[in-house]
Amino acid sequence: MARVAPNAAVAVSAPGKVLLAGGYLVLDREYNGLVFGLDARIHCVVQDVPTRNGVSLSEITVRSPQFEDAVWEYGYTLIERDGGMQMRPLRIDADLKLNRNPFVETALCYALSYVTTVSGNPIITPSAITILADNDYYSTPSDLASGERFHNFGVPISKAHKTGLGSSAALVTSLTAAVLAHYLPDRIDLTTAEGKRRLHNLAQAAHCAAQGKVGSGFDVASAVFGSCLYRRFSPSILASHSEPGSPGFGSHLRATVDEAGTPWDTEVLKDAVRVPAGLRLVMCDVSCGSGTPGMVRKVLDWRKQEPAEADRVWRDLQAANEALAREMRALAEASGAEPDYASLRLCFKAIRKNIRTMGEKSGVPIEPPAQTQLLDACEAVQGVVGGTVPGAGGYDAIALLIEDQDSTVAELQALFKGWEFKGEERGGGNVSMLGVREEMEGVKVEDTTPYEEYLIV
Ligand SMILES: Nc1ncnc2c1ncn2[C@@H]1O[C@H](COP(=O)(O)OP(=O)(O)OP(=O)(O)O)[C@@H](O)[C@H]1O
Numbered sequence: 394m395a396r397v398a399p400n401a402a403v404a405v406s407a408p409g410k411v412l413l414a415g416g417y418l419v420l421d422r423e424y425n426g427l428v429f430g431l432d433a434r435i436h437c438v439v440q441d442v443p444t445r446n447g448v449s450l451s452e453i454t455v456r457s458p459q460f461e462d463a464v465w466e467y468g469y470t471l472i473e474r475d476g477g478m479q480m481r482p483l484r485i486d487a488d489l490k491l492n493r494n495p496f497v498e499t500a501l502c503y504a505l506s507y508v509t510t511v512s513g514n515p516i517i518t519p520s521a522i523t524i525l526a527d528n529d530y531y532s533t534p535s536d537l538a539s540g541e542r543f544h545n546f547g548v549p550i551s552k553a554h555k556t557g558l559g560s561s562a563a564l565v566t567s568l569t570a571a572v573l574a575h576y577l578p579d580r581i582d583l584t585t586a587e588g589k590r591r592l593h594n595l596a597q598a599a600h601c602a603a604q605g606k607v608g609s610g611f612d613v614a615s616a617v618f619g620s621c622l623y624r625r626f627s628p629s630i631l632a633s634h635s636e637p638g639s640p641g642f643g644s645h646l647r648a649t650v651d652e653a654g655t656p657w658d659t660e661v662l663k664d665a666v667r668v669p670a671g672l673r674l675v676m677c678d679v680s681c682g683s684g685t686p687g688m689v690r691k692v693l694d695w696r697k698q699e700p701a702e703a704d705r706v707w708r709d710l711q712a713a714n715e716a717l718a719r720e721m722r723a724l725a726e727a728s729g730a731e732p733d734y735a736s737l738r739l740c741f742k743a744i745r746k747n748i749r750t751m752g753e754k755s756g757v758p759i760e761p762p763a764q765t766q767l768l769d770a771c772e773a774v775q776g777v778v779g780g781t782v783p784g785a786g787g788y789d790a791i792a793l794l795i796e797d798q799d800s801t802v803a804e805l806q807a808l809f810k811g812w813e814f815k816g817e818e819r820g821g822g823n824v825s826m827l828g829v830r831e832e833m834e835g836v837k838v839e840d841t842t843p844y845e846e847y848l849i850v
């Protein structure tokens with residue numbers, strides 16, 4: 394039987410995200426979210442492992458060399474009755490504990506199950522996969538003295554400080570894309586709309602399975618398509634998906650990904666999202682204690698209890714979010730005259746006001762007073778147009794739209810240097826600017842040369 398013919402080595406990268414507007418709303422298909430890709434990417438390189446003396450073991454090794462103990466070795470077996478590909482973790486540490494990475498394991502299981510079903514060929518050749526993450530996922534520029542392209546953090550991933558850029562979605566997307574490009578070079582083209590759509594569907598299915606719940610998927614969508622106005626898929630598309638290993642999983646997955654039965658109703662509007670020339674996004678990491686657990690559940694519980702009041706808040710916030718997207722696009726398309734950011738400022742004010750209402754009414758600190766003070770202070774800086782608590786909000790981050798000039802960045806840095814969180818039980822935190830900005834493009838097939846020094850040869 395012929396083997397699935399791989400490319401010798403392929404590299405793919407996918408961007409991180411910020412949900413500038415639309416947190417909570419985007420969980421409901423009635424509403425949408427304004428999501429920006431960020432220029433912090435996760436890169437995956439798949440290399441063919443040559444067979445020795447004609448003998449090849451069915452093994453795939455995945456390494457994430459920036460972290461300690463970040464090697465995952467898998468044996469893979471095709472399960473009978475079309476059950477898909479089973480990944481068996483092989484490496485066991487001294488305490489007989491398996492060091493598992495559910496995102497890597499599930500993404501591989503889904504991608505290889507899809508590859509074997511599409512190619513009709515059960516034989517997958519062994520490979521070595523390297524994951525490389527841009528440093529901003531786990532640090533700020535001032536944390537790093539080395540200036541190394543891919544910093545060695547010297548800790549296990551579980552101990553790394555996450556900055557909230559959506560590492561798991563970017564990882565699942567780039568890993569899935571790299572496996573598809575490696576094993577199905579003639580059957581999927583990630584530069585086409587159709588190829589991206591299949592990648593999106595497969596990565597959403599794997600990401601939901603790995604995290605054990607069907608979220609809105611805005612992070613996977615922006616990892617695939619880049620910045621966009623996003624309307625989620627109906628959760629029913631994935632809610633009743635069969636389990637890997639169960640009879641028919643392979644065909645079911647293929648039908649879902651290729652939209653053989655039900656088409657996916659995801660809406661990704663790329664043209665609706667622009668950043669006007671002369672402006673940029675800035676992300677700031679706030680370490681002011683940890684976020685409140687269960688924020689999403691509490692907000693949704695309140696919405697269920699008070700549907701009429703919640704609908705008003707949802708509608709007002711949606712209108713404010715749409716106005717922001719519209720205004721940014723209008724400014725991007727306007728030419729000539731000196732730009733006037735007055736309406737854009739009002740859009741941010743309206744979003745923040747509605748978010749605070751949502752937080753007060755549901756009893757969840759979405760834009761808590763500490764973040765209100767910080768955002769107000771940022772908005773008073775010359776060149777700052779406006780800001781939000783992105784995504785689910787809380788104490789973790791702020792996102793700002795600013796004039797793209799060094800003086801504004803320097804003034805913000807100075808503000809953050811002396812910033813103290815006051816008047817809350819969560820004192821002692823600090824604020825730092827990440828080295829990232831918006832990125833319009835999603836998944837990219839990359840040249841492998843820049844990664845070579847990090848690969849096992
Ligand atoms: N560089 C990496 N190498 C291997 N696995 C990684 C890497 N980065 C992230 N992961 C996987 O993703 C998990 C983190 O996912 P999680 O959803 O908790 O964070 P996140 O996606 O960064 O969150 P957020 O949506 O708040 O930004 C890690 O525990 C690990 O399994």
Ligand SMILES: C[C@@](O)(CCOP(=O)(O)O)CC(=O)O
Nearest residue numbers: 416417419608609610784785
């Ligand atoms: C609250 C929510 O709408 C956004 C969460 O965003 P983030 O993980 O905080 O960036 C949840 C979701 O969309 O899955």
